[in-house]
Amino acid sequence: MTTEATMWPYLTPHQTRDHEPTPYELKLARTLEEIFTHDGHELADVVGGLNARQVRTPSGEPWTEETFRTEMHRLGA
Amino acid sequence: MPLSVSDTADHVYAHGLRNQWHPVVPSHFVAPGGLRKLTALGENWLLFRKADGTLSMLADRCPHRGAPLSLGKHLGDRVACWYHGVEVDGSGTVTSVPGLPGCNLEGKTLVTSLPVREVGGAILAYFGDDEHPEPADLTLPEPLTDPAVSAFLCYAEWDVPWRYAMENLLDPMHGAFLHHESHTMYDGDTQAKFRIRETERGYFFEKTDQRGVNFDWVELCRTGVDWVDLSIPYPPSAGPGGPFGIVGMACPVDAERTGVFFWRYRRVDDWQRDTWRFLYKTLIEERHWQVLEQDRVMLEAMPADADQYENLYQHDLGVVRLRRLYQGQAAQQSKAAPQS
Ligand code: FES
Ligand SMILES: [Fe+2]
Numbered sequence: 001m002t003t004e005a006t007m008w009p010y011l012t013p014h015q016t017r018d019h020e021p022t023p024y025e026l027k028l029a030r031t032l033e034e035i036f037t038h039d040g041h042e043l044a045d046v047v048g049g050l051n052a053r054q055v056r057t058p059s060g061e062p063w064t065e066e067t068f069r070t071e072m073h074r075l076g077a
Numbered sequence: 078m079p080l081s082v083s084d085t086a087d088h089v090y091a092h093g094l095r096n097q098w099h100p101v102v103p104s105h106f107v108a109p110g111g112l113r114k115l116t117a118l119g120e121n122w123l124l125f126r127k128a129d130g131t132l133s134m135l136a137d138r139c140p141h142r143g144a145p146l147s148l149g150k151h152l153g154d155r156v157a158c159w160y161h162g163v164e165v166d167g168s169g170t171v172t173s174v175p176g177l178p179g180c181n182l183e184g185k186t187l188v189t190s191l192p193v194r195e196v197g198g199a200i201l202a203y204f205g206d207d208e209h210p211e212p213a214d215l216t217l218p219e220p221l222t223d224p225a226v227s228a229f230l231c232y233a234e235w236d237v238p239w240r241y242a243m244e245n246l247l248d249p250m251h252g253a254f255l256h257h258e259s260h261t262m263y264d265g266d267t268q269a270k271f272r273i274r275e276t277e278r279g280y281f282f283e284k285t286d287q288r289g290v291n292f293d294w295v296e297l298c299r300t301g302v303d304w305v306d307l308s309i310p311y312p313p314s315a316g317p318g319g320p321f322g323i324v325g326m327a328c329p330v331d332a333e334r335t336g337v338f339f340w341r342y343r344r345v346d347d348w349q350r351d352t353w354r355f356l357y358k359t360l361i362e363e364r365h366w367q368v369l370e371q372d373r374v375m376l377e378a379m380p381a382d383a384d385q386y387e388n389l390y391q392h393d394l395g396v397v398r399l400r401r402l403y404q405g406q407a408a409q410q411s412k413a414a415p416q417s
Contacts, residue, residue, distance in 0.1 A: 008334070009234035011373075013366040014358075015103075016229050021359045029359040032352065033314040041317040043348060069348045076354035 024058065025075065031055050043068070079136075079189050080118060080206045082412040090407035092119035093239055093329025096209040098194070098201045098302035100326045100338045103232045105198070107132065112156065114147035118204050119331045122191070123147045125156055125167055132193050133167030134202050140171060140187035197221040197340055198230040199326075201302060206410060215301035216278075218324045220342045227350050228324070228342035229357060233369060235337055237376040239329035240403060241383070242337055245372055246305045246325050247282055247395035252292030255371050260364045261309050261321075265291030273394055282395030289320065297399065302326065315361065318345035318353055341365060 021029070035049035043065055050063045057067050080095050093099065099117065102124070107113040113124040114137055121137035123146050135156075137145045144160040155166040157175075164173040169188035174180035192203040192212040203212035220226045235242060245251065250269060256262035266287055274281040276296065283294035295307040305325045315321075321343045328336035345353050389397065408415075 009236065011233055013363055015231055016358045016362055025355075025359055029356055032316065032356060033360065036316040037312075037314045041313070046352075069351075072348050072351035072355055076351035076358075 028055065028075075079210065080120065080204060082206050082208050082410065084411055085413040086404075086408040086411040086415065088119075088413075089410050090240070090404055091238070091332040093117070093204070094303075094403065094406055095204050095206045095410050097213055097299075098203050098215050100199045100302070100328050100336065101134070101202050102328075102336065103199055103230060104195050107200075110151060110153070112147060112149075112151050114145070116330050116334075117202070117336075118329055121145065121147075122202075123156070124200065125151070127154055127167070131167065132195065132200065134191040134193050134200075135165065135167070135169055136189040138188065139163055140165065140182065140185075141174075146188070197228055197324075199232070199338055213301045217302075218298065218300070218304050218306065218340075220306065220322055220324050221340060225346060226322075226342050226344055227354060228340040229354075229362070231339045231341065231362070231365065231369065233337050233339075233373065234330075235335050235373050235377060236333060237335050237373070237379075238333060238381075239327050239335040240400070241376050241379060242327045242335045243303070243305075243403075244396045244399060245376060246295055246307070247297060247399045248392070249282065249284065249292045249295055249307070249395070250392040251375075252309075255375055256292070256368050259368045259371070260312060260361075261368065262291050264310075265293070269293075269392070271392055271394060273398055280398065282398070295395070315356065316352055317349045318343045337369075339369065 031050060031053055035046055039045045039049040047063045047065055047068055057063055089095065101117050102115055107124040107126045109126055109130055110128045111126050115122050115124060123135045123137040125133045125135060135146060137147050139146050139158040139160065141158065141161055141163045144158055146156050146158055146165060148159045150157045150159065152164065155164045155172050157164045162175040163171060165188050166172050168186060169190040170184065170186045171182045174182050194201045194215065196217050205211065221228060252262040253265055253267045269284045270286055271282060272285050274283065279297035279299045281294055281296045287293050289310055292307060292309050295305050298304050298306060306322060308320045308322045310320045321341050324340040324342065326338040330336055343353055
């Protein structure tokens with residue numbers, strides 16, 4: 001392998017993503033921000049807030065604390 | 078060629094202090110089995126990584142006639158110069174002179190190699206001068222080693238002298254003005270009294286009359302590598318976990334350019350950690366980037382002689398202290414006759 005092209009300056013806004021967020025991920029993230037702003041910071045606030053806003057899990061179910069934890073772990077690890 | 082003590086103090090101040098560690102580039106800039114050329118402290122270097130991940134940093138200068146080794150070929154455990162094929166391993170030792178087998182260059186360590194460490198996704202290297210080749214003790218920033226902290230590295234390259242990048246960090250007051258239009262620093266008083274508080278490893282520069290509202294304090298830490306620690310509150314939209322911290326470092330590339338390293342970190346665990354990381358990658362990272370761009374635009378627009386014609390006031394004490402420290406150290410590191 002030879003030297004990579006050395007491009008100056010390196011100015012890359014996104015350095016932590018491994019993929020472009022899907023529409024589902026964007027909607028989930030924006031809804032979470034709204035819940036944190038208006039409803040609270042507890043896990044119960046989050047789950048209640050998502051369900052009250054009719055935002056469903058990828059399989060179409062209402063959220064539970066367990067499914068939310070698992071999904072965040074998948075998306076945020 | 079190691080860094081020379083015969084460089085003038087002005088040269089050292091302009092190109093970066095020696096006998097300490099500096100970050101150079103993110104780890105992923107040099108893949109396993111890869112080579113990467115870079116400039117740091119005004120010199121050209123080559124990062125060389127073996128397939129197993131082992132990393133070396135060599136002066137980018139062939140011991141034969143000085144051609145850049147970075148134009149050469151990666152041979153797995155050594156690099157072959159493109160010009161006449163001389164082979165050098167990761168320790169800087171000539172392993173083979175193909176044009177003249179048995180040549181007395183073989184077996185000699187003729188290329189400077191710098192000690193390297195990797196932390197939080199970045200490569201740190203020790204830049205000793207020719208009187209201080211042994212690496213200085215290095216204590217890594219605890220936010221980057223504490224498992225209770227979750228950090229993301231942001232790296233960017235600015236056309237700015239390294240000292241301006243550092244001075245910007247020792248100037249918390251710019252937060253309330255330059256970053257007033259931002260997601261994190263819109264709040265807080267635009268007037269403040271500051272004080273300097275000495276610590277074992279550096280000093281705090283902090284507001285005496287406001288904390289936890291804007292960019293209100295910064296600690297300069299000199300622990301073998303120079304870094305700053307600071308904290309900025311997140312708005313409620315960022316969820317639980319409190320403020321985010323920044324560990325900041327700068328790589329003096331040359332007299333006009335700097336690589337900046339910002340680790341954004343938060344003390345979070347469990348679902349709060351995962352949620353913050355998800356929001357960071359999806360939405361927050363981009364907003365942080367916009368704030369950083371405000372710094373870059375301002376600093377790149379500063380005139381080259383900005384620090385020659387100033388009228389400083391109380392908010393600039395942190396910067397004044399930093400300059401005195403760095404200029405004093407540059408003078409110490411130079412054995413060149415002082416210029417008149
Ligand atoms: S200059 Fe590198 S082999 Fe001759
Ligand atoms: Fe800033």
